[in-house]
Amino acid sequence: MINYVKSALRLSLSSLFLSVFAMPHLAAAEDTAPQRITSVGSSITEIIYALGEEDRLVAVDTTSLYPPEAQKLPNVGYMRALSAEGLLSVEPDLVLMVEGSGPENTLDVLKASSVPIIPIPEEHSLDGVKAKIEKVAAALSVEDKGKKLIAAFDKDAEALAKITAAMPAKPSVMFVLSVGSDRLMVSGLNTGANAAIELAGGRNAMDTYDGYKQVTVEAVVEAQPDIILLSKRLQTDKPEEKLAAIPGIELTPAGQNEAFVTMDAVYLLGFGPRAASAIKDLSVKLSELAS
C-alpha cells in the first residue's frame, strides 16, 4: 500500500517535472555551454549584457545595477552575504562570481552540490577588465563575441591614452564618495576610485591611507585638491551643490575654481566593459579643468 502510494506520487511528480522542465533541460544537454548563469558582481553582469548573452542569465546580486534590466532578474542578495539555498533555488548550471564573494560556507555548500563556480579576479586596471571579459566570454563559450568587445574596449583605451599624453601635469584629484553635513567619505589609496583617477591622468590628493574613510573638512583643506571628483547614484543627485555649501571647501584650489566633477558611480567605478569609456570621460574633464 505504502509502496503503491509512493510510486504513484513519484510518477505524478516526475511527469509534472518532465512536462514543465523537460524542454529547456534537453536543450541544455545538447549544448555543453551553460544556459542558466548566475552572476555575482556588477562588472560580470555588465559583461554578460555587453556580450549580448543576457538570455542565459537567471539571477544577479544586489551590486548588479547596470543595465537597469538586470535589476528585474531574481536577486540572490549581497555578494558577501549570499544564501546557499537561495543560489541553488534558481538552479544555475554556472555561477560566475567576483573574487571575495562569500561567505565561505555558502561556497562550500555550492561546491558540495557540484554547481560549477568560476571566480573572476577583480582588478582595477584596464588589462584587468580585458582579462575579465576574456574569462567571462570563455565561460560562456562565446570567445568571438569577447574578442569584439575587447576590440571596442581597446578603441576607448587608445583615445584615453591620447588625452592623458596631452595633459601638461598631473592634477591632484580627490574622490568624494558621499557628502555629509560636515564630513566627507573620501577615497584613499587602493580603491577603484584611486585607480580611475590615476588611469585618467591625475593623482590622488588623499594618499595617506588605504580604502575609504570619513574625513573632516580640515583634512580636505590640508590635502589641497585641484579637482574634487564626486559620484552620484541617481540622475537627479547634485552632490557638487552640497559640497560647495560646506564651509571650508572654498579654501581648496578645487573650491576656489569650482573644479567639481560629478560622475555616475556605477559607470565610473564599475570596472566593466564601460570602464575605458568612463575613464576617458573623466580624463576629458580633468584636462579641461587642469588647463
Add this chain to the structure above:
Amino acid sequence: MSLSATASSMDKSVCTLGASPARSYAIPVLAGVLLSVIVVSIAIGPSSVSFNALFQGIMNAFGAGEPMSMRDHVVLFDIRLPRTIMGCMIGASLAVSGAMMQGLFRNPLADPGIVGVSSGAAFAAVSVIVLGSMLPASIAALTGSFLLPLSAFGGGLISTLLLYKVSTRGGETSVATMLLAGIALSAITGAFTGLIVFQSDDNQLRDFTFWSMGSLGAATWGRIASIAPFVLALLISIPFLSRGLNALLLGEAEAFHLGFDRQKLKRWIILVVAAATGAAVSAAGAIGFVGIVVPHILRLVLGPDHRLLLPASAMLGASLLVGADVACRIIVAPAELPIGILMAMIGAPVFLSILLSKRSLFTF
C-alpha cells in the same frame, strides 16, 4: 518601594500556582509547535524540494530509500538540517538566558541583549574576526573552531559579572542601576567594537555589518559542534537552577532562608547565561529580543514558576527563531533577510508594551 511591590505580587503568584489547564498542557503543546516548525523549516525554502525527495531524504537518513539528486541532498542535509538545528539551539539559548536573567534581576526587562551582555560577547567576537589572524599559529591551531565561541563566552561572562557587581549593593540589585549600567556597558563595548571596525578593511566592514544584523545562514555541522557544549550546559542546568530561581523571586534574603546558597546560585546562573549567550552570538551574530518576548509571553500564560517557565522558554524560543528564519528565507528569496531585523520588528513592540504596563517600575 516599587520593587517590594513586585516582589510581593510575584510572591502571591508563586503561592497561587495551581495545576491550571494551561500549565498541564504547556509542554506537550509547545513540543508539538516546535516539531511542526522544524518540519516546516526542513520542508520549505527558496529551492523547491519535492515531497518525494523529502521522503527519500528521510529514508536515506535511516539508510534506506532510493538515491536522491545531489542538489536535493545538499539542500536538505547541508543547508536546511544544520540550519534548523542551529536555530533551535540558539533560539532556546537566548530565550532561556533571558528568562534566567529576568529571574536573577527580578525584572522582566533584563535580557542579555538589552543589558549589554550580548554587546560584550559581540566585542569579543569582532576582535577575533578582525584580529584573529594576528594570533600565533600555535594558539590558533590549539583552539581551532572553538576560538570564536570561547572568546564570545569570555566577553559575555566579563560583562555579565561587571553588570552584576555594579548594580548590586548589599545583596539588593537595583533595577534602574542595572538598566543604566547595561546602557553604559553597551556604550563602552560599542566604542571598542567601533575602534576595531574603524581599523578593518572594506570587506571586514561589510561582513561586520551583516554579522551585526544576525543570520542563521552560517550554520554548518562544524559550527553546531562548536557551540553545542555551551548550549547543553545551559539546558542541563535548567532543572538544577529552577528551584533556586523561584526562591530568588521572593528576594535574596528569602532565598537564603529557604536554604539556598545565594552566591553559588547566582554564580552558576551568570556562568551558564554567559556561556550560552556567547555561543549564540558567535554563531549567529546579534539577534535581539528573543530573550524578552518569549519568557514574557510564557509568564503571562503559565505564571512565573521557573520549573515550567525555563523548559517552555527553550521550546518556544527555538520555535520562534526557527519560524522567523523560515520567513527570512522566503520573504526576499532568492536573497535572504537578516533575522535580526525581523526579530527586532517583532520584539521591540513587545518590549515597549512591557515598559508601558510596568511603568511604575521605572519611576525613580
